[in-house]
Amino acid sequence: MKTLIVPDAQAVTLLAADILSEAIWTQPNLVLGLATGSTMMPLYTEIVRRHHEDGLSLAGVTSFNLDEYVGLAPNHPCSYHQTMVEVLFKQTDIRPEATHLPRGNVSNPSTEAQRYEELITGSGGIDLQLLGIGVNGHIGFNEPGSSLSSRTRVEMLSEATRHSNRQFFTSENAVPRYAITMGIATILEARACLLLATGKAKAKAVAAMIEGPLSATCPASALQMHPNATVILDQGAASKLQHGAG
Numbered sequence: 410m411k412t413l414i415v416p417d418a419q420a421v422t423l424l425a426a427d428i429l430s431e432a433i434w435t436q437p438n439l440v441l442g443l444a445t446g447s448t449m450m451p452l453y454t455e456i457v458r459r460h461h462e463d464g465l466s467l468a469g470v471t472s473f474n475l476d477e478y479v480g481l482a483p484n485h486p487c488s489y490h491q492t493m494v495e496v497l498f499k500q501t502d503i504r505p506e507a508t509h510l511p512r513g514n515v516s517n518p519s520t521e522a523q524r525y526e527e528l529i530t531g532s533g534g535i536d537l538q539l540l541g542i543g544v545n546g547h548i549g550f551n552e553p554g555s556s557l558s559s560r561t562r563v564e565m566l567s568e569a570t571r572h573s574n575r576q577f578f579t580s581e582n583a584v585p586r587y588a589i590t591m592g593i594a595t596i597l598e599a600r601a602c603l604l605l606a607t608g609k610a611k612a613k614a615v616a617a618m619i620e621g622p623l624s625a626t627c628p629a630s631a632l633q634m635h636p637n638a639t640v641i642l643d644q645g646a647a648s649k650l651q652h653g654a655g
């Protein structure tokens with residue numbers, strides 16, 4: 410795991426945007442794994458800016474998002490699908506038919522999870538997967554205790570995750586209890602992973618991910634096994650590391 414520590418959240422965004430833009434310029438038909446969450450929003454704003462001002466084109470890119478809430482239709486204002494449409498898809502030239510998320514409002518979410526996994530494999534796999542990390546060490550919605558060999562599946566959200574995501578809903582009760590998420594093994598198959606973390610609230614999870622044992626207790630620690638994983642941290646997120654950048 411390559412760890413890069415930069416001064417602040419804005420520097421995290423700019424470095425991640427440099428890595429992502431470079432990947433798209435080099436490989437215009439990139440298969441890109443996307444994440445939602447607050448950490449990613451400034452990155453998408455910066456990619457949209459580069460699309461408009463620097464000519465960065467996503468016309469050849471295929472995207473697969475990590476996860477979606479079970480029970481929310483794609484056009485539900487709180488669905489990850491709708492979020493992605495608003496913050497990235499409709500503001501760039503990515504082809505709508507090349508953007509993929511699990512469908513949250515299907516009658517059989519487990520079948521949908523399997524279909525999604527096969528769709529990823531059928532596309533030739535993910536070249537670059539963007540990731541955030543939960544305060545509990547989750548990646549995607551792989552909550553603590555998730556098998557490190559898990560595949561795309563339905564996962565019950567922990568109370569910690571539902572609490573963190575409450576800000577996007579009218580009440581905590583409105584936060585869905587289940588999500589479809591890429592599994593840890595699915596994520597590890599991406600040819601490269603790029604995880605961003607900002608703020609002190611993430612410091613404990615970040616330290617467990619980088620310096621803790623490989624353990625289902627901190628699902629993000631699975632990235633220690635990935636041959637091409639880069640982690641970009643601001644000072645707050647790096648503040649509990651014992652060994653600094655490595």
Ligand code: F6R
Nearest residue numbers: 444445446447448541542543549
């Ligand atoms: C979102 C996702 C989650 C988030 C994580 C961090 O698609 O898969 O793992 O990346 O919960 O979320 P923020 O950035 O809101 O702290």
